[in-house]
Amino acid sequence: MISIKNLHASIGEKEILRGINLEVKAGEVHAIMGPNGSGKSTLSSVLAGREDYDVTEGEVTFNGKNLLDLSPEDRAREGLFLAFQYPVEIPGVSNINFLRTALNEIRAYHGQEEMPAKDFLALVKDKSKLVELDSKLASRSVNEGFSGGEKKRNEIFQMAMLNPKLAILDETDSGLDIDALRIVASGVNKLKSKDNATILITHYQRLLDYIVPDFVHILYKGRIVKSGGKELALELEAKGYDEIKKEFEIAD
Amino acid sequence: MSLIVDNKSAVTQNLLEQLQKGSGKIAFIPDAEIISAIRHLENKGIPNNKHEDYKYCNIEAVLRKEFKSVEQSFNELTNADIAPLKLEEAINLVVVNGNYNESLSEKIIVKGLTVKSLKDISSSQKTLLSSQAKSDTDALIALNTAFSNNGLFLDMEKGNVIPMPIHVIYVNSGNTEIVVNTRNFIHIQANAEVTLVESFFNTGSSKVFSNFVSEKFVGENAKLNCFTFQNEGPLSYSVNTNQVKVNKYSTYSNTTTTLGGELVRNNHNVELAASNCEVHLNGLFITKGTQQVDNHTLIDHQMPNCESNELYKGIAKDKSVGTFNGKIFVRKDAQKTNAYQSSKNILMSDDATINTKPQLEIYADDVKCSHGTSTGKIDTEALFYLKARGIGEESARKLLLQAFAQELIDKIEIPSLQERVLHLFEKTL
Known part of the structure; x- marks a missing residue:
């Protein structure tokens, strides 16, 4: 699905990713954990195509295509989805209009016709149930005045609507209470299939109680320093990040 | 300094001549009012960008550069x-x-x-x-x-x-x-x-x-x-x-x-x-x-x-x-x-x-x-958010600009006028 090789990225003069290697196959769930400032969000931003970062070395292949050559919109159209850590409020653009535009642009990219309005509305109704999103929120402006939990649920709702091949969930658990976490996790679990893959970026093990990963990677100072199964997350939870820091202290 | 003053009155004078040639008597405004208006005009001149209220809108320059002809058809x-x-x-x-x-x-x-x-x-x-x-x-x-x-x-x-x-x-x-x-x-x-x-x-x-x-x-x-x-x-x-x-x-x-x-x-x-x-x-x-x-x-x-x-x-x-x-x-x-x-x-x-x-x-x-x-x-954050959902740069910009203007377009309560505005607005984006 996605193959990341020796990925280096910087913002200005500062190098943040210092040689990431990661292979994710269809049907898999990977968790990337790490202390603050380790480069977790940079990785998701670089993959989604945020222009603030310069990729200085390495390559990323997504479904056989060079991902780094694609514009952010084409990455999305190819099936990459980033659930934002801080979803953006867009006053004046309704959720519905936004999703219809997105869905139809993705369809046009694949040579498909626009989705008939009736089918689209049926899809909205169906998918909003998945994350227990109030149908009223669908007609409101994108994320405007949404609570933290509603914003995160809206991200998963969008994911359900766009049906991506690879979803990257950037700290989707942050700022969620336990009920909202359960709803979001259950939505993600229902969307899982043998044809798609998920990368969970998280600081805490808590989310992984609900969405069980096949692989856990520890990111530290811009590199994946340790990989393992789901038990690695539990180990990390028990020991804390300090152990990792001691073990992999890299001189700057 | 005197040059500017001369120039200003020249534009005004030229305009007065042009218009006086073509206009008949204005029946609905009393003569005294018209005379006083011309006097004010001659005194003040057409405002240029040295006039505080017309600082960003030099009317005098527009008339000087774009309206030279005397004939009006x-x-x-x-x-x-x-x-x-x-x-x-x-x-x-x-x-x-x-x-x-x-x-x-x-x-x-x-x-x-x-x-x-x-x-x-x-x-x-x-x-x-x-x-x-x-x-x-x-x-x-x-x-x-x-x-x-x-x-x-x-x-x-x-x-x-x-x-x-x-x-x-x-x-x-x-x-x-x-x-x-x-x-x-x-x-x-x-x-x-x-x-x-x-x-x-x-x-x-x-x-x-x-x-x-x-x-x-x-x-x-x-x-x-x-x-x-x-x-x-x-x-x-x-x-x-x-x-x-x-x-x-x-x-x-x-x-x-x-x-x-x-x-x-x-x-x-x-x-x-x-x-x-x-x-x-x-x-x-x-x-x-x-x-x-x-x-x-x-x-x-x-x-x-x-x-x-x-x-x-x-x-x-x-x-x-x-x-x-x-x-x-x-x-x-x-x-x-x-x-x-x-x-x-x-x-x-x-x-x-x-x-x-x-x-x-x-x-x-x-x-x-x-x-x-x-x-x-x-808003580049909003733009990126839309693009990250598969919306192309141009459509994303249009969506955001339309959202920005919507509040005002909504105030146009006359449907055919609103449609006219929306159509032209989208064309200009």
Whole structure:
């Protein structure tokens, strides 16, 4: 699905990713954990195509295509989805209009016709149930005045609507209470299939109680320093990040 | 220094000669008034950018550079020319090159409503003219007063409510460069209610300098709901002055959309001359190329318990320039005034310019006044968010700009006008 090789990225003069290697196959769930400032969000931003970062070395292949050559919109159209850590409020653009535009642009990219309005509305109704999103929120402006939990649920709702091949969930658990976490996790679990893959970026093990990963990677100072199964997350939870820091202290 | 003065008066003199040659006697304005207007004009000259109120809008330079010819040749227009400019749900009235054209206008029989050419007004109606637009306050008003043609007089009698909007189509058209001074008087008597749309076009193949002056009087407990639609095209330079006076318990609102015109200067001056009245001024512009749009508003709170709201938004592309200058006076008797003003702008290019200048002068102590302005580029976070969902750069920009303008487009309550604005707005994005 996605193959990341020796990925280096910087913002200005500062190098943040210092040689990431990661292979994710269809049907898999990977968790990337790490202390603050380790480069977790940079990785998701670089993959989604945020222009603030310069990729200085390495390559990323997504479904056989060079991902780094694609514009952010084409990455999305190819099936990459980033659930934002801080979803953006867009006053004046309704959720519905936004999703219809997105869905139809993705369809046009694949040579498909626009989705008939009736089918689209049926899809909205169906998918909003998945994350227990109030149908009223669908007609409101994108994320405007949404609570933290509603914003995160809206991200998963969008994911359900766009049906991506690879979803990257950037700290989707942050700022969620336990009920909202359960709803979001259950939505993600229902969307899982043998044809798609998920990368969970998280600081805490808590989310992984609900969405069980096949692989856990520890990111530290811009590199994946340790990989393992789901038990690695539990180990990390028990020991804390300090152990990792001691073990992999890299001189700057 | 003397050079500048000479130059200034030269432009004014040239203009006076041009216009005097072509104009007949203006029957509806007393001679004394005309003479005084010419005197003011000669003294003041046409304003250039050294004039504080015209700092970003050099009218004198426009006349000097773009309007040199002395000959003025006006086009006649037919029903076929006017048809596409009409609004289907309105009563359409037509003013061509400053003259009310009865044969192109739709015939109306509405209780209490009088529409006629200024040349046909009664002597008592004549006394209303120039009561609000005073030559000594602005050289462009003086110019209009001295040379205006037979514009429109609209009167709504006491207590009458018009069931449909009145749409006045101001269309200018010339074979040569032309200078048009259009004038009107809108008189809404006590307890009457009128919805008025004023649209501005240039259908000719030559440059037009349009100097429009409208006096609007809103009587006690009356309502005047106005929509101004400006789409004059690249050959047009215009100054549009609205001198409005509102009275006790009355409401005046105006939403102006500016989509065309090489230079558009709007002077919107509202006098809240009595207590308990309400004024709403809204404006939306989108400029491209080398267009200039300059919105000047003056809200003059003279009496207590009144409210005013201003919301102006602009999008400036390419090398265009947008200006908002909004002054609010709260005089010492105007206690319990609520006055709000907001101007928000988006710059779409590094070469575009936005000037904003809010001015509050408050002499009463028990008032609520606020103003805010913001000018920035399109929100890159929002843009990235849309793109990350598969929406292309261009559609994403359009969605965001439309969202920015929607609040104002929503205020245009007349469906066919709203559609017209939306269509042109999307085309310009």
